[in-house]
Amino acid sequence: MQIPVAKILSTIAIVLTLVSRSDAASLRVVTTTTDLASLVTTVGGDKVEVEALVPGGFNADFYQPRPSDLFKVHRAKLFMQIGLGLEEWSRDLVNEANNSELVKAQVSVGIPLMDVPKGRVDYSFGDIHPYGNPHYQLDPEAGRIMAQNVFNALSYTDPANKDYFAGNLKTFDERLTAAEKKWDAEMAPFAGSAIIPYHESWSYFARAYKLMIPTTIENKPGFAPSPSRVQEVIEIAKKEKVRAIVTEPYYDISIAQLIGTEAGVPCLNLTIDVGGTSEQKDYISMIDYVVSQFVKAFSGHGN
């Protein structure tokens, strides 16, 4: 069946009219990660419409933008990212989105960073953390600063609603403080425990809860371990008496499991972003899920 071109065009025109009407109603924000989108929703409330580019449970280090992402950025007023080179893939996307009005902000400002390379950085070897470790979202205190930076960006872009955003930020701050008390108490018995993560994504969590990381399975962020490296990690796991191997679902889980089995410790396969599991509904429940999985594993009831 042939559909007349004029009919298609008139349908598109109606759709575009609807889109631009809803544009006027609220501030359109595009974020790279779902954690960031969650914080924008928390602070922005009903004044914002937010979309994340990387779906929950995906690896933000290696995301490949889709054509529909171009449209999302094209019609957004504000683009927010984690920074520190995590979203190198977003540079071309933002440039090609043909949106000269777009306000761009990143939320790492003010966060005490880890794994910042000293001296010369060798980009030629494909280091994916060239400006320091970008996986700071697992430190709740970094989450507090992220929310403050979200507030700053929203208030800059939509100053008329600054007081409303400030009220939401205050509520979030209080909820986070209460949650941190709970997490601190739950994790306190395990301070000093050693873990071996697959990737450098657990450094900030370890700093927050005084866990030790003698090594990571990857020798260098973004590079799969060789068989001899796997053997070396098994030896380190035994020697350092690690209590868990930790991976995210998008790494080579069989390697993490093998190391866990050989070292006789549990292997935790955890999503570390909002939407990764159905329990991880927003930033606070995302961390809550992670903490509960650690407590289970360290108490001997792990998965």
Ligand SMILES: [Zn+2]
């Ligand atoms: Zn990374």
